Amino acid sequence: MFDQPNYDDKTFEKLVLTDSITRHKEFQSCTFRNCDFSNSTFTRNKFLECVFEECNLSMVNFEASTMNDLLFKNCKILAVNFSKCEDFLFGVGFDGCILDYASFAGKKMVKTKFKRSSLKEVSFTQTNLTGSVFDECDLLETVFNRTDLTSVNFTTAYNYILDPELNTLKKAVFAMTGLEGLLTKYGIKVV
Numbered sequence: 001m002f003d004q005p006n007y008d009d010k011t012f013e014k015l016v017l018t019d020s021i022t023r024h025k026e027f028q029s030c031t032f033r034n035c036d037f038s039n040s041t042f043t044r045n046k047f048l049e050c051v052f053e054e055c056n057l058s059m060v061n062f063e064a065s066t067m068n069d070l071l072f073k074n075c076k077i078l079a080v081n082f083s084k085c086e087d088f089l090f091g092v093g094f095d096g097c098i099l100d101y102a103s104f105a106g107k108k109m110v111k112t113k114f115k116r117s118s119l120k121e122v123s124f125t126q127t128n129l130t131g132s133v134f135d136e137c138d139l140l141e142t143v144f145n146r147t148d149l150t151s152v153n154f155t156t157a158y159n160y161i162l163d164p165e166l167n168t169l170k171k172a173v174f175a176m177t178g179l180e181g182l183l184t185k186y187g188i189k190v191v
Contacts, residue, residue, distance in 0.1 A: 020041070021043070023061075030051075039060070047070055074096040114134045139157075152173070154178055162182055
């Protein structure tokens with residue numbers, strides 16, 4: 001499908017490329033709308049300032065791909081290992097997405113916005129999330145282990161459990177209703 005090496009300011013709609021392999025392509029300011037890329041592999045691709053809207057990206061392998069200033073809106077992104085993406089310029093945002101079982105282990109994600117999204121059983125092990133926001137996000141069984149959560153806003157997030165001894169929580173913001181998630185380790189019940 002992608003027969004050119006570079007695409008600038010192009011909109012792709014209703015593409016179905018399941019179980020496909022795409023290598024060494026560059027997408028600049030492109031929009032992907034209602035596309036199904038499930039179980040596909042994108043190796044050494046560059047996605048720069050792109051938007052994915054209402055796409056199925058479940059089980060996609062973004063091995064050694066660059067993601068700079070990407071926005072995912074209302075996408076299904078189950079079990080994607082973002083840890084395999086290039087670290088340089090890594091920047092993503094999520095609005096209304098299902099990110100269950102994804103991994104961001106070891107990524108630097110300063111000021112990342114997660115909005116109205118499901119992040120069940122996601123791994124943020126050794127991730128730098130400084131200044132990020134989890135706005136109306138379900139964090140059921142999400143793993144925060146040696147994670148930098150400095151100034152992270154959890155005010156409207158729910159179902160999270162954080163160990164204050166294993167994570168950096170300086171200036172992180174929590175609602176009173178979320179305190180139980182910080183005290184679970186100690187067997188303290190908040191009523």
